[in-house]
Amino acid sequence: MPVSLHHIVIDAHDLPGLARFWAAVLGWRILSEREREVVIGPEETAPTGICFMPVTDRKTVKNRLHLDLTAPAEDREAEIARILALGATPADVGQTGDESWTVLADPEGNEFCVVRPKKTLIS
Numbered sequence: 001m002p003v004s005l006h007h008i009v010i011d012a013h014d015l016p017g018l019a020r021f022w023a024a025v026l027g028w029r030i031l032s033e034r035e036r037e038v039v040i041g042p043e044e045t046a047p048t049g050i051c052f053m054p055v056t057d058r059k060t061v062k063n064r065l066h067l068d069l070t071a072p073a074e075d076r077e078a079e080i081a082r083i084l085a086l087g088a089t090p091a092d093v094g095q096t097g098d099e100s101w102t103v104l105a106d107p108e109g110n111e112f113c114v115v116r117p118k119k120t121l122i123s
Helices: 015-026 073-086
Strands: 007-012 029-034 037-041 049-054 067-070 101-105 111-115
Touching: 007 015, 015 029, 015 037, 015 049, 015 073, 073 101, 073 111
Parallel strands: 007 049, 067 111
Antiparallel strands: 029 037, 037 049, 101 111
């Protein structure tokens, strides 16, 4: 049997603060909070979550890995505004302005994208 994804781990200076930001963005909740680890997920039995671990160094370059989020097309701009109100900021990673995604950064500078939803295939 192959391995499965358990957690996506994000290094953070303010573990509880960054965990609360991402929980609010995703509509998830904090599942576990310890001094050196905070875990969020949609529910206790979810197979995958996000784990925040402490780090002392500052982020200095673009992420090598990032999250892509999506929302229904009619809600996309409102969701971007909601995420910005939660503490995200617009991020410039060299995009031209013609992309089908919007690049944002979380409160600690980790880039992520809000992409257009996939078109559903009609059979």
